[in-house]
Amino acid sequence: MPEITLYFANGACSLASHILLEEIGVPYKAVRMQLTPRGVESADGTISHEAYRKIHHAGQVPALAVDGEIITENVAILSFIATLKPEKKWDGKTATERAKVLQWLSWTSGTLHGRAYGMALRPNRVSVNPDDNPKIIEKGRELVKESYARIDEELVGKDFLVGGSDTLADFYIVPFWHWAGRNGIDMFPYPNYTRLVKRIEAKESAARALKDESVTPAEQ
Ligand SMILES: N[C@@H](CCC(=O)N[C@@H](CS)C(=O)NCC(=O)O)C(=O)O
Known part of the structure; x- marks a missing residue:
């Protein structure tokens, strides 16, 4: 190792x-x-x-x-x-699954984290004019909610974003679920996303990491 x-x-x-x-x-x-x-x-x-x-x-x-x-x-x-x-097989079991895992990883990094939360939390990185901040923040929060809705819709009747077992895609969306609470975003409209986060956080490994980071787990 x-x-x-x-x-x-x-x-x-x-x-x-x-x-x-x-x-x-x-x-x-x-x-x-x-x-x-x-x-x-x-x-x-x-x-x-x-x-x-x-x-x-x-x-x-x-x-x-x-x-x-x-x-x-x-x-x-x-x-x-x-x-x-x-x-x-956290990167997927087949060529298609591996591509789908990469798809979700890229989207989570680029769209949910980089663009949506980037605008909502770091408007000064988008515009040099502080007067623009409120509109950028508002648009960023809209994009965060659209992104959560996309995840939630993907998980209707499914436990995993890709295939039939955990992949990197499932683990990567966990922190962003917790960011909602910190930013006053209600997760009630996204029950399938919440179900996935609870499933991951039921693992002892996740419980240890959350405890170490003082993050309150999604209620089991
Ligand atoms: N694209 C990078 C983004 C990393 C990132 O934005 N990290 C945040 C914490 S979630 C950070 O370090 N923020 C402090 C800063 O940007 O100064 C990645 O996916 O690793």
């Missing part, structure tokens, strides 16, 4: 990788980071934002060090973790 270090922050998108590393049960080191006014730094103060920028080019979480090699981007990190336990 390679030597693995996960750089994560409580309740951030890195939660998906944290759950998966717990699920496979390999030894790994976890370095807790936090967002400060200076940028992302280690929670214990030993890694400054400047030092972390040498690990992650954009100073974001997650980052995964594998035998000293740094991997960034959730999609790449999750795909790498799947290779540590190939028998789980």
Whole structure:
């Protein structure tokens, strides 16, 4: 097994990788980071934002060090973790499933996280004019709800986003379910999404990661 270090922050998108590393049960080191006014730094103060920028080019979480090699981007990190336990087939069982898993990973990263939550939480990254912020935030929140609706519709009568067992796609959408509560978005209209999150969080691995990150599990 390679030597693995996960750089994560409580309740951030890195939660998906944290759950998966717990699920496979390999030894790994976890370095807790936090967002400060200076940028992302280690929670214990030993890694400054400047030092972390040498690990992650954009100073974001997650980052995964594998035998000293740094991997960034959730999609790449999750795909790498799947290779540590190939028998789980977290990247899909067939060529079509593998493509569908990639489809959901790319969409979650690019649309739900990058575009929708990017606009809702970081309007200043979209426009240099602060007067534009309220409209950008409103549009971002609309996109978040549309994205949740898309996930929910996909899960009507189904337990998994792709195929008949857990894939990376299911794990990756877990943190974004929790972001709704923090941002005053009601999850009542998305019962199928909630059901998936409860199923993942019923796993002991997920419970450990959530507890470590002080994230309250979706009610079982
Ligand atoms: N595209 C990146 C986005 C990572 C990202 O936005 N991480 C957030 C936490 S969920 C972060 O570190 N935000 C702090 C910042 O951007 O300064 C990925 O998927 O890994």
